[in-house]
Amino acid sequence: MKKFAISLFVLISMIFLVACQSDEAIPVSGESSNEVQELKIKFAHVVAENTPKHKGAVAMKEYIEKESGGKIEVEIYPNSSLFGDQDEYQNLVANNIQFIAPDLTKFVGNNPQFNVPALPFMFDNDEEAIAFWDGEKGKEVLSSLKNDGVLGLSMWPNGGKHLTNAKHAISSPEDLKGLKFRTQGGQVLESIYTALGAGSESIPFGELYTALDQGVVDGQENTFSNIESKKFDEVQKYMTIMNHTRVDYAVFTNTKFWDSMNAETKKIVEAGLAAGTEVARAEAKSLNEKALETIKERGNVEIVELTPEQIEEFRKVLEPIYEEYKDEIGADVIEAARQAAE
Numbered sequence: 001m002k003k004f005a006i007s008l009f010v011l012i013s014m015i016f017l018v019a020c021q022s023d024e025a026i027p028v029s030g031e032s033s034n035e036v037q038e039l040k041i042k043f044a045h046v047v048a049e050n051t052p053k054h055k056g057a058v059a060m061k062e063y064i065e066k067e068s069g070g071k072i073e074v075e076i077y078p079n080s081s082l083f084g085d086q087d088e089y090q091n092l093v094a095n096n097i098q099f100i101a102p103d104l105t106k107f108v109g110n111n112p113q114f115n116v117p118a119l120p121f122m123f124d125n126d127e128e129a130i131a132f133w134d135g136e137k138g139k140e141v142l143s144s145l146k147n148d149g150v151l152g153l154s155m156w157p158n159g160g161k162h163l164t165n166a167k168h169a170i171s172s173p174e175d176l177k178g179l180k181f182r183t184q185g186g187q188v189l190e191s192i193y194t195a196l197g198a199g200s201e202s203i204p205f206g207e208l209y210t211a212l213d214q215g216v217v218d219g220q221e222n223t224f225s226n227i228e229s230k231k232f233d234e235v236q237k238y239m240t241i242m243n244h245t246r247v248d249y250a251v252f253t254n255t256k257f258w259d260s261m262n263a264e265t266k267k268i269v270e271a272g273l274a275a276g277t278e279v280a281r282a283e284a285k286s287l288n289e290k291a292l293e294t295i296k297e298r299g300n301v302e303i304v305e306l307t308p309e310q311i312e313e314f315r316k317v318l319e320p321i322y323e324e325y326k327d328e329i330g331a332d333v334i335e336a337a338r339q340a341a342e
């Protein structure tokens, strides 16, 4: 009976979602002509305004609205204000929104190869991560959601992640024992915490501040710009600069929407995406640097900067993860990432 009720609920939810499909983003004029079509495009994301993702989205909006002479309108919904981690993908599939730019490690359920940003100490900086996702293997992974009617368009970096927690300073792998960390999700991040003797739980970004405040988890890993803009340092006491994993995004769109644009319209939207990519890539590093300064100025967290020897200790403990995930992620994908990181 319970199973039947659950199935019925899932069925009703799906019918509801399909019924809610928005056609606003399907062009209303000039589909077959060369005129720019009238469109309303929605871009939803989960982070704050002062982040590379939002700045990229704004650059994209400004370009598209200007170049289309106002015929194309782009609405941006930051801070999980329209959809959050739990529902933005389904709503992209349903074409209720036309762009999302999620942290790729949130997609490992669709394809374990999206675990690349979670591979410990794989990339030292944005340039290396960009080189992987712009390369052949990276593009292959980004196009792996085709069966859902979703197209991966362009990688936008945020940066390296660092640990915060409310219990004590962390400077060696042993210091994580018994603590519980929030992750963005996915098997590799879970294995990292298991290897370090800690627990982990995946929690949507929009619920993270409250989860930290209420002690649901002791800590989390994130970029400086996410920590600063969401004020996680208000509810954490320690921060260790680690750069052990990354937050990297890709802009995804709905294929049906994408294919519904005529050549003139698509040219503007594609150029808008390129403008957004340029800004997101150019701003990521400086926004993280500025965010670190702000965190230091606020003085809420005690900051631990690891020595190269201390980083090496973490690296050693986490090294077996590469062997553990070689088959699932693919030796070819890991090798391509290594080459990009050289």
Ligand code: LMR
Pocket (backbone or CB within 6 Å): 046, 047, 102, 103, 158, 184, 204, 205, 221, 222, 226, 247
């Ligand atoms: C997080 O959930 O911590 C981040 O992935 C959020 C984001 O989109 O940067």
